[in-house]
Amino acid sequence: MKGDELHELGDILRDAGRTLDPDSTPNPPEIPDDDQRLTTVLEKLTYVQNRMKTRGVKPPLTEGKPVEFSDFFSSVGRSLVEAQKALDGHSETYLERIRGRPHILPSVFRIPKLSAEIKFALKEVKAEKINLIFYSTKDEAEKQHQQSVQFDIVSVPPPQPQEMINLTPQVTLILSSGMRNSVFEGINQFLGSTGDEAELKSVPFLKDQDNMDQVLIVEAAPLKCFFLFYAEPEKDKDVGIWRLTLDPSPKLEEVIRFTRTIGKAGDERLLHDAVLEFGRLQADFLKQLR
């Protein structure tokens, strides 16, 4: 890289930070308060830019300190991600501040693309590693920087191929009535197949719809099962967790169940109250969907 060109990479990142997504660039009306707000945001952007200049992308400029090629790329990439994270923080602040002011378009700040060209010399080349050198003086840089690389880093939405979905551990709270009905049907099928009245009674949430709406159903996709959390509204110590598998045939198992106080600490009550509170919120939500 020519002399202090690598220093300028910080500037490139800074400029990239200035490049707001054109589709979401705000165009606030010239009201003093909004101008002031925008100034604040821009000040924060400058802070991010300055932060980017001093973090990660600071180049090794001495001949005695070669840098590995892949490390160089990595440091540029890390700086970019850091910069975007910081911008996200400021986007959040900005959105928070304009809430309730519909005349200001909501906006987020993004770095859509980073392009750079680096010229460099080589210190040592082995089959596996390439060590780069950046000369600081202009004359030396012109003479020695005979190799070059240009690169583009773009910001894209993450791919969602099936493989990635399968590889990402996910737990999902089931709110869809269709899926919830399937779960309850599975439980009924299982209990019907056992023909055991006592077992039927041991599942407290099957009494009525209100109770069922308070059951938190969490799908643990990688484990191919559902976990059900339920707290009895009338009994402040009755809380339990059940596990349902549907394949090859429905099977419900009790994971843990508290029906009375164990010890003085009352830790099962904490679980009860948390599940009950969340269950009530969910029930209210589900009622609104009907």
Add this chain to the structure above:
Amino acid sequence: MTDIPGLDKLPGQISALAGAVPQAGISLARASIDHLLDPVRGFPTLHFMNEARLAWRFYLAQKESEIFFFFMREDSPVNVVLDTNISFRVAAVSRTYQPMPITVESISKRIVLPPFIKTQPSAQELRDFAPQGATRENTLFLTLGPQRQNPLAVMNPKKHNLVGITEPDWWPKLRYSPNGVPGAIEPDNGKYSLKPFLDLTETLRSWVKNGFDVGPDMPFDVDSLGYQSDVKHILKTIIKAYSEALSQVRMGGTNQSKLFLALVGEYEVLDFQARVVLRLRPDGSIASDNKQDPFQLLMLVWMIQEQEKMKTRVAIGPPDFLVSGALYEAFVEALRQKEALTEIATLLNSSSEEVNSLLRAFAKSGVIFRIKREDDGDTDVLVLPGVDSGKNAALMLRGKFVVDAAKDPPRVELKKNTIRNLLFNEPNRESPSVESEAVKYFFRLFDNIKRWIGVLQ
């Protein structure tokens, strides 16, 4: 074969360079992953290495009695015997087939020869269009003109140094046959006519201007170049560099976790090409000093991928040969400076204004070729053909220039008192001829063209 220390490491270096790009993609994905899994803050975004374009340059230079491998520019690059630029892209691709590593042997090799060179003239063609005594070995057989309608046979071009020094019987002989009508054998009374040289100039100019790499290719057996050939060694090294880079980019990431592979995707090496300028001896080995009667060869090497089939395409071109572009314009501009115009006007017994006007008109279809490199500048010959008073005319100048091609725009300066007039034919002469000094340069060019073909056959 010349021992070239460092050249054997080139494939490893190129593949390491290429392999760093998908590695960078993995690093970026690693850095993005937190951001990706935190949808609350901003858009979930993946920072993605879309493409990297790499340019790699190295030299072989003679230092004292040995040849060294350099990545850096030396202060005095006069004795550079090999100057190579390799460029390629590593880009994210969407592939529909299973990528496989490739080997040098699996890549087909093709060559593009200048279309105006007939490498294997028939006995009949030699009888009809070449001087008596011409053979395939001692004769360069060209077909000049836009339709390749003008055969030109040049016998013994390597005797160019004898022109003007010995009796004409010892000079190279040529026979130019416009439109296939057998012409006279030259020199005639110790003179060569101008027409074949102007036709050659125009043919070379069109060839370079239209892209000397354009044209049909034919199979090329690199191994047939012989054990001593450094051209073979260098070509095979470049092909190996490509195959290792491609394999590294394709297969290097396979040890990564499936998650990162899903995020990063696949990369490919694209548009791999090498521009190689060599100073060679007639046997195709690198010329380490000027005593070995060296000549220069320019090769362009491309790697072309058609689905899973790989092809190397080698084209030979004229090194140090300009027909247009910023550097060409800079040469013409150097001649149009006040002092240069005065010098040329004195040589031509003309005025600066007339010379300026002549240069402006003739420069539109000229060629410039370098004939010598020295510490204090290059010696170049400028052939500027044109039409004057309705007849073909040509101006041929030789001068010493200081050239800085790396500047933007390039800078060219004519050294004082170095310009020589080699030829300015009078347009009113019916059969203009070329003086011996100018002829020497054309025959040297013929000799070089013959050698280009020779080292690749």
